[in-house]
Amino acid sequence: MFTVTKEFRFEAAHALPHLPEGHKCRRLHGHSYKFRVEVDGELDERGFVIDYAEISAEVNPIVDYLDHKNLNDLFDFHTSAENLAKWIFDELSKTLAVSRIVLFETANTSVIYPAR
Numbered sequence: 001m002f003t004v005t006k007e008f009r010f011e012a013a014h015a016l017p018h019l020p021e022g023h024k025c026r027r028l029h030g031h032s033y034k035f036r037v038e039v040d041g042e043l044d045e046r047g048f049v050i051d052y053a054e055i056s057a058e059v060n061p062i063v064d065y066l067d068h069k070n071l072n073d074l075f076d077f078h079t080s081a082e083n084l085a086k087w088i089f090d091e092l093s094k095t096l097a098v099s100r101i102v103l104f105e106t107a108n109t110s111v112i113y114p115a116r
């Protein structure tokens with residue numbers, strides 16, 4: 001079994017207004033998000049699990065939907081990294097056999113969905 005990965009980036013704003021008074025993330029702020037798409041599988045006749053280009057073809061519309069947006073305008077869920085990773089996974093699963101999403105909200109923080 002192999003795991004093929006490809007990384008994507010987008011810039012977006014969000015706020016978490018349900019957090020307690022004084023929490024800095026209540027305020028509107030921005031992140032340079034990065035996420036890694038992981039696809040597990042065996043090799044086909046090309047020696048690929050999946051062509052990297054096939055991943056891009058399915059992920060790019062999702063990136064376009066998110067890039068330079070206020071995420072609170074797009075979603076009715078709390079725009080935490082956890083919820084966003086799950087949304088990307090669920091959306092991508094409609095067209096691609098994605099195994100997991102690793103979403104970095106900052107350089108130091110990340111979420112993996114589904115958990116390993």
Ligand SMILES: Nc1nc2c(c(=O)[nH]1)N=C([C@H](O)[C@H](O)COP(=O)(O)OP(=O)(O)OP(=O)(O)O)CN2
Nearest residue numbers: 016024025031079080081082083105106107108109
């Ligand atoms: N489990 C989660 N915790 C937090 C989330 C989240 O999505 N899931 N989000 C935030 C904020 O949106 C934001 O990401 C702040 O992150 P944080 O690492 O706390 O802030 P900094 O980048 O400024 O890091 P410092 O270590 O404080 O410099 C908060 N928590």
Ligand SMILES: [Zn+2]
Nearest residue numbers: 014025029031
């Ligand atoms: Zn944030």
